[in-house]
Amino acid sequence: MAADPIHQFRIVELFPIAHIGNTEIAFTNSAMFMFAAVIIITAFLIIGTAKKSLVPSRLQSAAELSYEFVATTVRSTAGHEGMKFFPFVFTLFMFVLTLNFIGLVPYTFTVTSHIIVTAALAIMVFLTVLLYGLYRHGFHFFNLFVPKGVPIAILPLIVFIEVLSFVSRPISHSVRLFANMLAGHITLQVFAGFIILMGTAMGAIGWIGGILPFGMIVILMALETLVAFLQAYVFAILTCIYLNDAIHPGH
Amino acid sequence: MAEQQHTTSTEHPAEGGHGGFPPFQSNTYASQLVWLAIAFVLLFVLMSKWALPRVGSAIENRQKRIDDDIAEAGKLKEQSDAAVAAYEKALADARANAQAIANETRDKQAAEAEARRKTLEDELNVKLTEAEKTIAATKQSAMSNVRGIAEDATRAIVERLIGKAPNDQAVTAAVADALKR
Numbered sequence: 001m002a003a004d005p006i007h008q009f010r011i012v013e014l015f016p017i018a019h020i021g022n023t024e025i026a027f028t029n030s031a032m033f034m035f036a037a038v039i040i041i042t043a044f045l046i047i048g049t050a051k052k053s054l055v056p057s058r059l060q061s062a063a064e065l066s067y068e069f070v071a072t073t074v075r076s077t078a079g080h081e082g083m084k085f086f087p088f089v090f091t092l093f094m095f096v097l098t099l100n101f102i103g104l105v106p107y108t109f110t111v112t113s114h115i116i117v118t119a120a121l122a123i124m125v126f127l128t129v130l131l132y133g134l135y136r137h138g139f140h141f142f143n144l145f146v147p148k149g150v151p152i153a154i155l156p157l158i159v160f161i162e163v164l165s166f167v168s169r170p171i172s173h174s175v176r177l178f179a180n181m182l183a184g185h186i187t188l189q190v191f192a193g194f195i196i197l198m199g200t201a202m203g204a205i206g207w208i209g210g211i212l213p214f215g216m217i218v219i220l221m222a223l224e225t226l227v228a229f230l231q232a233y234v235f236a237i238l239t240c241i242y243l244n245d246a247i248h249p250g251h
Numbered sequence: 252m253a254e255q256q257h258t259t260s261t262e263h264p265a266e267g268g269h270g271g272f273p274p275f276q277s278n279t280y281a282s283q284l285v286w287l288a289i290a291f292v293l294l295f296v297l298m299s300k301w302a303l304p305r306v307g308s309a310i311e312n313r314q315k316r317i318d319d320d321i322a323e324a325g326k327l328k329e330q331s332d333a334a335v336a337a338y339e340k341a342l343a344d345a346r347a348n349a350q351a352i353a354n355e356t357r358d359k360q361a362a363e364a365e366a367r368r369k370t371l372e373d374e375l376n377v378k379l380t381e382a383e384k385t386i387a388a389t390k391q392s393a394m395s396n397v398r399g400i401a402e403d404a405t406r407a408i409v410e411r412l413i414g415k416a417p418n419d420q421a422v423t424a425a426v427a428d429a430l431k432r
Contacts, residue, residue, distance in 0.1 A: 006272055009272075009274055011276065013282075020281070023281040024281070024282070025285050027282075027286070031284075031286030034287060035286075035290055036289050037294075038294045038297070039293060041297075041302075042301075042302060045303075045306055046305065048306070049306050052305070052312065054313055054316060056309070059351040060309065064306055064309065067303065067307065086303070088295065088300035089289070091294050091298045092296060094298070095290075113277070114274045114283060116283050117287055120288075121291075122283055124291075182274065215416070221343045241372040249388050
């Protein structure tokens, strides 16, 4: 059971809240870690800026760094007008980043390894882009699908491809994060399982041999830390790029 | 933890979409979505209303302080530049002033010297002419004395030679004739 690589992704119901029809709404381990992330992020920023010193402390530096980092990303990809979405992108980035990092701690649960969570976030971004684009530019928003300077003969094909790529955005957006987190954690679990397997099967020699997969876990852990950050960043920057389409449609 | 999972799985008999792979167990979706929505909205509100303005203001304050300091430094530099310019102007003025005073003094002294020289010269000229006059008068008187002496001597010589006093007119004419030569 301990070696089961998907055991870690199990949703554990902590206590039920309500029943809507046949569907049960329960407070789960997933929800617990989501709120843990909310508390960690808020505490990080609020405690970091408790003094608001001119020369920042380490924590304040880190808080300001996260702020500047996301602000620079938004400004460089979506322009100055994109800054109105800064709180949204910042929330997304910090939420995903914190959930990814929490997932790296042993015995925790990785919220972002569930497709329903990443899909919900991606669809939220998609709808934000679509609704803001329509609100801001009206029907002109659909110019996004009609690149300029394309010969009329192949225009229908191009428009079809553009629409298809636009609609498939939430899929790639969500699956990228989900698959990365899932695969990384399964790999870690599989290598950890090797140690147990060798130890129980071959005794002392097996435990010594277990150093090899353990070393692998150490290396993978470093890689997963990078992936945890990178996927959060990719999620945020893709959000910025999609928002840029809503703010400046037309190529 | 394993126990908890065990009870969970017994509590949830195979409902719709209850597969073996947790991320695809659709009976967990509703719970996850509800809590995701609550957590995300909560975080969004906390960030946009509370945390981000705080961080932003801290950064802005620092930027403002830096800008103020730079502006202050610029102002001080302007002041020091003005002071340097004023100092240099004062220096140039003083130099010009000194030059003017020196020129004036030199001119005045030259003029005074010239005037003194002139008065001295005049005085000397006056003395000279007086002296010349005295010399002329002395010479005149000396000359007239010479004539009288010469006439007397002539009369005496002639009286001794011929024993008889010569005619006065002849003597005077003879002396004048001799003096002319």
